[in-house]
Amino acid sequence: MSKKFKDHIDHLCVLLHNGKIGSNELLRNLISTSKQEKEINNDVSENSIPEESIDDILKELHQMIGLNEVKKIVDEVLAYVDIQQKRKLQGLSAAPLVLHMIFKGNPGTGKTTVARLLGRIFRSKELLEKGHLIEVERADLVGEYIGHTALKVREKVKEAMGGILFIDEAYSLARGGERDFGKEAIDAMVKAMEDHRDKFILILAGYQDEMDNFIEINPGLKSRFPIHIDFQDYNIEELVEIAELMVAERQYTISKSAKAKLFNMLSSKRKRDNKYSGNARLVRNLIERSIRKQAVRLKDKSFCTMEDLVTLKREDFEGGENL
Amino acid sequence: MSHCILLGKPNVGKTSFFLSFMEYLGVNEYTFELTNFNEEISLKTYTLNTAKAHLISSSPFKTKEIYKANLSIPVYKGSADFLFLDTSGLIDGISKDDKVRLSMALTLKNLYTSSIILHMIDTSSVLHNKMSTLSEIDYQINEYGKLTGSYCILASKMDLSTSVAGFKFLEKEFNDTYVIPISSIKKTGFKEVKKFVARNL
Numbered sequence A: 001m002s003k004k005f006k007d008h009i010d011h012l013c014v015l016l017h018n019g020k021i022g023s024n025e026l027l028r029n030l031i032s033t034s035k036q037e038k039e040i041n042n043d044v045s046e047n048s049i050p051e052e053s054i055d056d057i058l059k060e061l062h063q064m065i066g067l068n069e070v071k072k073i074v075d076e077v078l079a080y081v082d083i084q085q086k087r088k089l090q091g092l093s094a095a096p097l098v099l100h101m102i103f104k105g106n107p108g109t110g111k112t113t114v115a116r117l118l119g120r121i122f123r124s125k126e127l128l129e130k131g132h133l134i135e136v137e138r139a140d141l142v143g144e145y146i147g148h149t150a151l152k153v154r155e156k157v158k159e160a161m162g163g164i165l166f167i168d169e170a171y172s173l174a175r176g177g178e179r180d181f182g183k184e185a186i187d188a189m190v191k192a193m194e195d196h197r198d199k200f201i202l203i204l205a206g207y208q209d210e211m212d213n214f215i216e217i218n219p220g221l222k223s224r225f226p227i228h229i230d231f232q233d234y235n236i237e238e239l240v241e242i243a244e245l246m247v248a249e250r251q252y253t254i255s256k257s258a259k260a261k262l263f264n265m266l267s268s269k270r271k272r273d274n275k276y277s278g279n280a281r282l283v284r285n286l287i288e289r290s291i292r293k294q295a296v297r298l299k300d301k302s303f304c305t306m307e308d309l310v311t312l313k314r315e316d317f318e319g320g321e322n323l
Numbered sequence B: 001m002s003h004c005i006l007l008g009k010p011n012v013g014k015t016s017f018f019l020s021f022m023e024y025l026g027v028n029e030y031t032f033e034l035t036n037f038n039e040e041i042s043l044k045t046y047t048l049n050t051a052k053a054h055l056i057s058s059s060p061f062k063t064k065e066i067y068k069a070n071l072s073i074p075v076y077k078g079s080a081d082f083l084f085l086d087t088s089g090l091i092d093g094i095s096k097d098d099k100v101r102l103s104m105a106l107t108l109k110n111l112y113t114s115s116i117i118l119h120m121i122d123t124s125s126v127l128h129n130k131m132s133t134l135s136e137i138d139y140q141i142n143e144y145g146k147l148t149g150s151y152c153i154l155a156s157k158m159d160l161s162t163s164v165a166g167f168k169f170l171e172k173e174f175n176d177t178y179v180i181p182i183s184s185i186k187k188t189g190f191k192e193v194k195k196f197v198a199r200n201l
């Protein structure tokens, strides 16, 4: 049983002693927490992805829109891994494979998706046992009292064993100054990396500038993360392509005029709020909004053709500038 | 080390079984570790007879702390150690007595850390309405126990005349659970309990 559940039950025992709850209530809780615990354990085993061929996964990566630099670096890393493995087989000295990475880029540029694919790639290369992805952020790692942080970090590392631990907005760990436990989290993380070499891969992700700054002020990290990948913002054409893929997945299409409207909206938005605007997340929101608007538009129609049902029109995107 | 917890309603015969089972396993030193709610530990040593005289009573809530004994049991090629826990009786709801609430909290605190659960139900009182009679909390222990896997019911006091009917009722009521009939007075059913524990160590 995990520490969290233990703490929970111990707390209930205190309440029982104080007469705040009865024995039946405590047992009901114990039963439901153990059920949850069981489910979580099942999920963990489902986390391990079934055997699949590296070619299929790479094809999936290369079919992703844009991400040209990312694809190039992944190919490089894989080539390097291959050669090191071959050298080892021939009895030549092989550099230990350190695959911890830093992902830099704005939100919605595909960092998590690529991390998930890398997990599968490394699993099929037998560099990772399971290849699953555990996504965490500051609140998952930083505790509230001395020792709490190390514990939380250890727990997350344990979950990520055999896979990838992905820390989003990693620089926020350095936030808060001397008295903050974020620093403790970084130290605990570094220790976990030494203790469990090759057992999991750590990816630190976040905005370009913040990540650069984060690594500069934590010089110990630099050598431990040899692979840096920059995620460029998608250009407007790529964003429209992404939009088309997204609607196709949902069995919709975008009319020509709607596409033009989308293009204009995306580029004017980019001009207006430059740095952090746009990217795949905005596109997703726009699409979801237009699907709702289309439904409202069709609601009172007495008869809908197939074409009506699948087509997102220009007017369905109206007002999306304000998203 | 595996913890094997013995629990159930008050007065069902937990302590009697605890001591007789130790005797059956050939223990000759009755030393118990007592843990209170603050996890402070003290040791107590008895002879079998003084233990029986001091720790067993015909009135409920006799046991108020957790008694732990280090035992070992023969298993395939050798023996395995385990910690055997006698606990205080559990009742439904919120007791008015602070001492009872404390002792129940102690029992339940030790429940989830135990890997083997022996749940005692008094067969002689099943069809009556006593403090020891089967009630909601027994059904909850059963539900929890089944989740953990290493769980069985000890149907106690099988030497009494009303017990057979009580045992039949338990078997039917908990038909997906292993129910072992035992008597601490006649020392029956002990072999089955020993096998069950050994299998789950």
Ligand SMILES: Nc1nc2c(ncn2[C@@H]2O[C@H](COP(=O)(O)OP(=O)(O)OP(=O)(O)O)[C@@H](O)[C@H]2O)c(=O)[nH]1
Binding pocket: B009, B010, B011, B012, B013, B014, B015, B016, B017, B055, B056, B057, B058, B059, B060, B061, B062, B063, B064, B087, B088, B089, B090, B156, B157, B158, B159, B160, B182, B183, B184, B185, B186
């Ligand atoms: N006939 C018969 N009586 C038993 C048996 N086991 C226990 N008793 C009696 O049941 C009563 C309660 O026994 P305990 O062993 O103290 O029961 P307990 O479950 O430990 O009780 P608490 O500690 O108060 O929760 C005593 O009067 C025992 O003599 C048995 O196998 N047969």
Ligand SMILES: [Mg+2]
Binding pocket: B014, B015, B016, B055, B062, B063, B087, B088
């Ligand atoms: Mg007792």
